[in-house]
Amino acid sequence: MSSDARRHAILNVNLIPGGIIGSPWRRAPEGGAYFSTVEHYLSVARVAERGLLDAVFLADSPDLQARDWNAPARLLDPIVAQSVVAAQTERIGLIVTATTSYNDPYHLARQFASLAAVSHGRVGWNFVVTGGDAAARLHSADEALPKADRYRRAEKFVEVVTDLWDSWQPGALSADVETGRFLDPRAIRAIAHDSKHFRVSGRFKAPPLDDGRPILIQAGASTHGVALGARAADAVYCAHSDIDDARRRRDEVRALAAAAGRDPDAVKLLPGLIIVLADTEEAARRRQDELIDLIPDEVQITNLAARLDVPIEVLELDGPLPWDLIPADGTVSGARAQREVLLEFVRRRNLDTRGAARLLASGGQHVTVVGTPEQVADHIEDWFRSGACDGFNLMLDELPHGLEVFVDEVVPILQRRGLFRTQYTTSTLRGHFGL
Template sequence: MADLPRHVILNANLIPGGTLGSPWRRATKPPEHFTSIDHYLDVARVAERGLLDAVFLADSPDVQAKDWNSPSRLLDPFVAQTVIAAHTERIGLVVTATTSYNDPYNLARSFAALAAVSGGRVGWNYVVTGGDAAARNYSLDAAPPKSERYARAEEFIDVVTALWDSAPAGSIVGDKASGRYLDPALVRPIDHDGTFFRVAGPLKTPPLPHGRPVLIQAGASTHGVELGARTADAIYSAHVDPTSAMDRRAEIRRRAADAGRDPDSVKLLPGLIVVLAGTEAAARERERELIDLIPDDVQLLNLAERLGVDPALLDLDAPFPWGAIPDENTDAGSRGQRAVLLENVRRTGSDTRGAARLLASGSVHAKVVGDAQQVADFITDWFVSGACDGFNLMIDELPGGLEDFVEQVLPILRGRGIFRTEYDTTSLRGHYGL
C-alpha cells in the first residue's frame, strides 16, 4: 500500500462471555453476570484502556438457537450503549439496529440523541433482517422478499441521513436580543415521499457538530454490497484469508467510486477471532477446551441454523449432507457466512461433526490462534498488504482475553507504528479517520 491510514482500526465485538465455544461455563462469575450491564462495562473499560476505536454491539430481534445455551445480547443495544457512554470518555459506541422493523424518524432521533450525549462517539451498524421468526415479532406471518427488504433499507437510510442533516451544526443561534433560538433558514423539513415512507421533518434533535453517526453495513449478498458501497462508512465482513478480503475491499472501493464517493471513505473491517496464550500450543489447547464446552445437540442446532436446514436432516456421526443444503439464492440463514462455511467444509473434507466444530471454532471469520507475536503479525500482514482497514475483534473469552490482547498485542502494534499511543480525536468519525 502506498498510503497507510494512521492506524489499524480495532473494534471490540462485545459477545457476552466471549466468542469461542461456551466460555461462560468455566467462568468464575455467575451465569447471569454475562447478560448484565456490569459485564458490558467491564469489556468497554478494558477496550478504552487499550485505546480501541469502538465497542461493537450486534443484535437480532428474535431468539435464535444459540441463545438457549449461551449468554446472548439480551439488553437493548441503545440502552446498553447509553450506559456505556456515561461511564467512558473516548471509546466509540456501535449500535446495531435493523431497517426492516424500525421507523426511520424514531431511529434517527435515538441515534442523534446518543451522539449528543456521547460527544459524537456513535456508529449505526445497519442490518437488513430476514427470517420468518423475526417477522412474526412484528405482526407479519413471514419476512418480505430480500429484494423488498433491501429496497426498504435503501430508502430508510436515505431518510435517516436526510433527517440528521435537517438540523445542521450552527442551527442553534441563541440570539437573546431577538429571542430566536433556532435558525429557521437552517432547520429545514425534508418532505420525503417515497415508496415505503412519508416523513416531513425536520428532526427534533440537537445539532451534530461531529457530523453524522458513522454508518456500518453488514451483509455479503449482492444487495448488501451495493448498499454498503453507496451508503456505508465501514463494512463488517466475513473472510478467512487476506486474498478474499482484498478482493472485497477492491470491489467496495470500485462500487463506491461508481456511486460518486471517495473510495478511501469506506473502510473494510472483517471479523477476527483471537485465541491468545503464551505459546501456540497453549492457544490451540485453549481453543479445543472452549469448543468442547459446547454440547453435541447445541452444535447440531447451531449448524442447522447457519445452513438454513431442518435439524432433523443432520446427524453428527454421518457424512456432510450436501444434498440438503439450500440453493445459494435462498433467503435461509446468512448467505455470506453460509458460503464461507461451506467452502471450508469442502476444503477440509469434513463430515457433519467436523462441520459443526468448524462453525463452533469460528470458521466463517478470520482467526488467529497463537502467542502475542503471532497475533500481532497476523493483524500487521492483513493491514499492511491492503486486505483491510482494521478488524472487529472477536475475543475468545471476555473480558480476560481482551485484557491479554491489550497488554500483550497492542504494545507490539504500537512499536510498529500502526496503532495509536493515545486518543487524538474525540468522535468515532475521527477515530476512523473519516
C-alpha cells in the same frame, strides 16, 4: 484524512457476551446470567478504552437466534446499553446495530442523534437488513419482504435518516438570550420524502450533531448488501475465508464507491477476526479445544443444523455432511452468506459433521488466529499492509479476559510496528476512523 490515520489499523471489539466461543459462562465465577448485564458490557468497554481501541461493536437481531438458547444472549436493547456505556467512558467509539427492516427512520434517527449528543460524537450505526419470517411475525407481518424489496426499503431508510441528520444547519440552536429565540427555524430545514416505503415531512426534533453525524457501517455480504454499503456506508463489516478473498472484496467495494461518485478511501473494510491467545501456539490450541469441549455435543449439533438450515435428524455427528440436503438459500435471517463462508472452511479442511460443528462452535465463518501475541500481530500487519482491509472487528474467545490479554500483549507489538495509535488523538468515532 490525516497521514497518521491512514497508517493505523482500525480495531473494534465485537461485544459478544462472554466471548465468541460461547462457553466460558459455564465456568465463570460471576454466574452465567452476568454476561447479559450492562455490567459485563461496561467491563469490556473499559478494557477496550484502556487499549485505545476504536470502538465497541454491539451486534443485535430483533428475534432470538439459535445460539441464544445455549450461550449468553444480547438481551439488552443496544441503544440503551450503549447509552450506559457512553456515560461511563470517554473516548471509545460506540457502534449500535439496528435493522432497517423493522424500525421507523424518524424514530431511529432521533435515537442515534441523541446518543451522538450524549457521547459527544462517538457513535456509529451498523445498519442491517433482516430477513426471516420469525422476525417478521414479531412485527405484525406474516413473512419477510423479498430480498430485493428489503434492500430497496433499506436504501430509502438510510436516505431518510441521513437527510434528517443533515437538516440542521450550524447555529440552529442559537439560544440567543438577547432575542429570546432558542431555535432558529431558518436553520432547520424541513424534509419532504415521499417514496413507496416512507412518507416523512417536516422538521427534525433532535439535538444538533455538533461533532458530525454518526458514521454508517454496513453488514451484509449479498450483492445487494455490497452495493448498498459502497453507496452509503463509511465502513463495511464482513466475513472472509482468506486474505485474497478480503482483498477482492475491498477492491470491489472501492470500485463501486468510486462509480457512485465517492472517494474510495471513504469506505473502510473491516473483516471479523477471531482470536485465541496463549504463550505458545500449542497452549492456544489446547485453550480453544477446552472451550469448545465445554459446549455439549447436542448443543453443537443443534447449532449446526440451524446454521445449515437442515433438520437436526439428518446430521450424524461422526458422519459426513449431507451436502445434497443443504439449501442454496434459506429461511433463517442472514443464513445464506454465513452458511457459504462456513461451508467454504469445511471444504478446505475436509471436515465431517463433528468437525463442522466444532468449527461453528469456534466462530465458524471468520478467519481465526490461534496462537501467540506475535502471531496475532503478524496476521493484522499482513492483512493491513497488503491492502486486504482497513482494520478488523475483533472477536475474542472469552470476554473480557481475552481482550485483556490482547490489550496488554498484542497492542504494544502493533504500536512498536507503527500499526496502532499510542494515544487517542481524536475524540469522535469519525476521527478515530480517519474519516
